[in-house]
Amino acid sequence: MKIFAPSMLAVALVAALPASHAQQQSNPAVPGYAYGQRALVKAPYTMADLKSLQASLLFTEEDIKALRQSKAILADQTDAILDVWYGFVASTPELVYFFSDAKTGKPDGAYLEAVRKRFALWILDTADANYDQRWLDWQHEIGLRHNRLKKNKTDRAPSVAQVNFRYIPALTIPITTTLKPFLAKKGASSADVERMHAAWVKSVLMQSILWSQPYIKDGEF
């Protein structure tokens, strides 16, 4: 798939990052990672809303099992996955723009790296999410951090004001398409890989819908 071949920009961008992306041992050690923190605002959507959304997405207990199965498979591959995802972002000008310095227009290496550490934890959190109120509040916070209401604040990044809405659900596709080969790398049956992939598509789309809430006009979410 030539679209994932590292472009010159991707190579330059990865080279600008620190050499080690070793995953943090302790989640609180990742700056800005706030899943489960009491300081988070309560989500504007309810557990009942989540259940309805899950029903409309055909998201079932089978998907939860498939996601959990994926955790052990992905746990030691998050760095390699992020290399692919960051390569894709770097080679897509429309996307790397959201990591750019608002003044110079150049990708902000420190911002990219700070997000990357949380992104690694997000992979594992997606795999074993329990869909409770804490999870819901964290989705709300993630949405705010894409929207102009809160983008850049966590990392004090000098970047552009928002990630435009349309790219948020769209990224479901590159994230889950590029994940699939990693799901297949540890000997799972092809039927299990298909199940895990389908569950990932549902989960990422579901999360992207929750993250979109701050962009939606009052009363229309």
Next chain:
Amino acid sequence: MKIFAPSMLAVALVAALPASHAQQQSNPAVPGYAYGQRALVKAPYTMADLKSLQASLLFTEEDIKALRQSKAILADQTDAILDVWYGFVASTPELVYFFSDAKTGKPDGAYLEAVRKRFALWILDTADANYDQRWLDWQHEIGLRHNRLKKNKTDRAPSVAQVNFRYIPALTIPITTTLKPFLAKKGASSADVERMHAAWVKSVLMQSILWSQPYIKDGEF
């Protein structure tokens, strides 16, 4: 997949519809179908925006080919596909609500049937879309018809004021999951079925993102 077994409500709902769903011979004969009509408002997103969205969705010429391949396969199955989709909607209270009479709360058979005729054409239009300005303007119109700005007007339906945003991208999953067996019914190789299914997921998600535009706060789409 027990989730698609017709519920009592689905059975009642389908029974309430006219016996014949024979596809219209001529598209203009389907009331409210307006693809290509000059009276449509120009979309607020541009062809360049569409190209960027396609890039972020990994939507390529290969997907366009796979979608076109699916047209001949699906052409004489649209009625059977719509039986499945309507069965799913009817068995999901959160979804059938959007077809309900705002006063009585009961599903509006005439409204369901009017939408169904356009839905059959939408299947074929999705399969051979050419992604030009006319197509873009029609996506914009479809989005408006889900939003409170224009829902119910086409069919003079006495229904609820809007389809809430969150269900629009979510429906990508049931639509494409239930479509897959129909893609496999005409002897295509399993690799081709996978390609067509993946292209359908991208196309439906892409359209649902465009349809979401009327819901998004100014400047955040």
